[in-house]
Amino acid sequence: MRCARRSIARSARRRGAEIRNWLHKRREYSRSASEAPDTESGLASTNGVFTKCEGCGQPIYEKELKARFNVCPHCQFHYPLPAPERVRLLADEGSFSERDAGMTAGDPLGFEDYREKLESAHEKTGLDDAILSGVARIGGHPVALAAMDFRFIGGSMGSVVGERITRTVEAAHDGGLPLVIVSASGGARMYEGIYSLMQMAKTSVALSRYMTGSSPYVSVLTDPTFGGVTASFGTAADVVIAEPGARIGFAGARVIESTTKERLPEGFQTAEFQKEHGLVDRIVHRLELKDDLERFLGFLT
């Protein structure tokens, strides 16, 4: 069943950048990173074509979708957003200065296929790993900013993600800057084994020290955020914002269903569910996110 779905997804991908493709992978999504969809570099890469929204079934101009940062103009369904687009969405124009560019993953365990995975992810996304980070201004407020990219091996957290998050936290700490991290992650990068797990510890010591100061930390959780990211820096924030419909948790729904044989309720682990459960502060539409962060930052200057 799973395999059947996967091969459908694969052939669909070959046919072009259909949203359906994302969605198949969405459904297939599990906590495990490598199984998570390696998403296309951008929905709008094939120019001027209509695509059908998986959320509402209506046709969307791919150009319009791109202009709306991958939010369906009809039903407001939030498709994943590449990290460079996320930075473009949030940072004041021209204000983003990337830090730690060119940092790439080692292959500490010589894990089967890892090199190839990294290369193809790099080719597909143009990124060095599942993250972009640096300093920027949001509505004029200087911030340290990191954004994860789900297309790069399912946004899994390996040493590069851990290191760049940590350096971003340290930059915020040293500069007395507010910290904004946008997460999207299937969880750990198993190819890096224990190093992947230890990134939770590394980011946590940095964040814990940052939190002894008085500058704010806002975590933005997007679809999907699971595993080690949620269980470390993703949730230890002053304010936790989630995008509408984003699935957020530790263990993914499929893992839970297959382990416990329990049918999970509709909307399980969505942003709305987690807000209802007191775990998320705000649900903010992507096209209002910059404004929302500006408002928040405005309280603290």
Place this chain on the structure above:
Amino acid sequence: MRCARRSIARSARRRGAEIRNWLHKRREYSRSASEAPDTESGLASTNGVFTKCEGCGQPIYEKELKARFNVCPHCQFHYPLPAPERVRLLADEGSFSERDAGMTAGDPLGFEDYREKLESAHEKTGLDDAILSGVARIGGHPVALAAMDFRFIGGSMGSVVGERITRTVEAAHDGGLPLVIVSASGGARMYEGIYSLMQMAKTSVALSRYMTGSSPYVSVLTDPTFGGVTASFGTAADVVIAEPGARIGFAGARVIESTTKERLPEGFQTAEFQKEHGLVDRIVHRLELKDDLERFLGFLT
């Protein structure tokens, strides 16, 4: 119904110090202090008589009951224990030095019957208010110690209880002493109106300051502990011990049942229930309490 029960209780009292009497009142117990039983000065006051245990129905020598600090030798039912007996139970012999003796309640609001209530409680118990406090040694460890007395207007917290608790906390703070408080309270002393409520705030500021140090605070909750005591110093401890079967909570079961019309489960709000709910650390038999405190204090010297 309530009145009927009360008048039965009253005539029973006249017939002698029967445990049945306590138990009637136990059942009648509610969060409100004045309605709570003003208990007898000691079960064993009538000498050499048998009494029937409400816990198990077996006969008990009242002398034996007293020797066992009001714990049934058959079923281990824990009857309320007067504060002086509690001090005798816990403090090394001759080590207790009372502080703030002679402090009595004012009648700030000139509340109907309050003076009479105070006088009759004083006559019955020999105490100035619902508390004894001072410094003592427990297994050789110097401690600041306070014990409440449920017989004195239902162990309700008015200005005297609040002040003596606060002074005990301050003595512990100033002397770098461990703090042990044994609570038994129906809640607020309504006769003192807002002053009663404010004792929660007063004890909390003192305790909050004490907790910035590194000396331990153990709270022992006995049957019953409700209302303002539980919602302030009673639960803000490093270790919360409860006696077996003790009922502990904020609102009493009867108030909840009459408000919500819901039938509460067997064992609701007992020590065991609260431990199950992660709110109480340990349930300790009264005759093992001194030993348990000695053990705890032994870790910190």
Place this chain on the structure above:
Amino acid sequence: MILEFEKPVRELEARIAELHRLAGPNAELQEEISRLEDALDAAKRRIYSNLTPYQRVQVARHPDRPDFDRYRDALADDFYELSGDRLGADDPAVRGGLAKIGSRSVVLLGHEKGDDVNSRVKSNFGMAHPEGYRKAGRLYDLAERLELPIVSLIDTPGAAPARAAEERGQAWAISADLMALARVPVPVVAVVIGEGGSGGALAMCLADHVVMLENSYLSVIAPEACASIIFRDEKRAPEAAEAMKITARDLLAHGIADEVLPEPLGGAHNEPEAAVEAVVRAIEGTLSKLSRLGPESLVKNRYERYRRIGTHVTEGEMAGTRGPGE
């Protein structure tokens, strides 16, 4: 909703309105109207200036009384709401977030009573569950971390007498809030805007400065419950309200409240703008004063403020009848 003691006023008002309708240019009726209007004015003053404590409790509970939303909108140009206790629940009875009052950012929180049947049930009529106290506690921690003053608007009948609230440790949760407020090194300003019921209210008003609206109350127990327990008769609630000294002016006299804000004639619901404006001014003034104190002074003063409250008698000498006010 018309409160019992307001009926004469409402009747007079109705008669005047009726006469206006009938009068036209009739000079005689104009005279009668004028007379009635004087009577109305007198009646209002007589009734509203001499409200009994229990009548004030009823005013404090009036469904049209300005609520959290109303004050929030007047206080803050922007309110950035936060949710949840981060433990598994979000209590609609407690609202909170960041707000800008004047030029000052604060953590603003308060009780939500709801304004229709659904929202009233949802917010449990303003009675918090443990998750509400823990949400408040989380906001206190946030205020400490971000070094922002805390402003709370209290309007709760009290803690929830409910099984679920007990099962999740409401006493523990209230206690934790008190401990947190006692040590938080930022200014804490509490305004009782309506009901201030028992420990549920206290968990938000252990503060450096306690403001009360004229018809708000703060009490260790609801007057009805007190009457039912002490007088064995719930109907004697007016007596209990009187005996317990729970009104704003009583509490000012006893030094528990620091400031009483007069309400428009008949209560805040008759002229919400004025009440809201008074609260805004009081908060701004207080924040401005408290902002001059450092963290240590704030915590020390707060300690002393509450340390003094009590009416015990030592060695035959009254020791502390007065509360924290001077």
Place this chain on the structure above:
Amino acid sequence: MILEFEKPVRELEARIAELHRLAGPNAELQEEISRLEDALDAAKRRIYSNLTPYQRVQVARHPDRPDFDRYRDALADDFYELSGDRLGADDPAVRGGLAKIGSRSVVLLGHEKGDDVNSRVKSNFGMAHPEGYRKAGRLYDLAERLELPIVSLIDTPGAAPARAAEERGQAWAISADLMALARVPVPVVAVVIGEGGSGGALAMCLADHVVMLENSYLSVIAPEACASIIFRDEKRAPEAAEAMKITARDLLAHGIADEVLPEPLGGAHNEPEAAVEAVVRAIEGTLSKLSRLGPESLVKNRYERYRRIGTHVTEGEMAGTRGPGE
């Protein structure tokens, strides 16, 4: 329980026992027995000294492996157990309290896996729910307040893949533990005594010194799950265990573990006293060393310890292949 790879050993043992029974004074059989005993010895050494990573995982999971209770009893003359998260639940999968190790008082905590069907189910096979992480967090706070070192014994398959655990925010709870351990200004010693599964284990072993028993493992994901995801075949778990480098010696080599304690031949369950004794000595030694450091040094060293772990490559140069060990 007999593990698959132990079968030759167990068979030899059975044959030897049988022969002993039959032999009596028969010299020829005595010789045969002697021969078999040599063979047994050789087989044991061969098998047990060359356990594959996945075989070690099986040893780590052995139901007779010494557990929290066993170590606790050996470590501490007295264990003063504490319960609950103070929020509404007590998780039987996490145990903790005060203990005296040698002359030192510590906060001791660890996982409970249970030792019969009932207790295994009750403790969810050692997989904590959010209340377990919060209980641990409460104990970390207690350790800070009472200025006591933290000693944790890790033995968990990992976090609970369960609806209830998600509903109460297990990710939030784990994250809070990590943040707390990162800053707690007392020595933190972690000993992986059996399984060290994912974030569930990490919530107790972000420490100043990480000890691992020879056959324990620490892994970002169970080998079976890794195999099923990466190799699309759960049966390839042995390969996954190998590839992920999860054994104590691997982790020592990679600088993640600080110390590996050899186990008796065949695993700790074959000779629990020896394993327990080694753990006790290691903890005592570590506490003694760490006790010389002040709170600031402890937190600073811990920061640096974890800060270094990573295998990213900067500007074509490997930057941090090694972990915290020197």
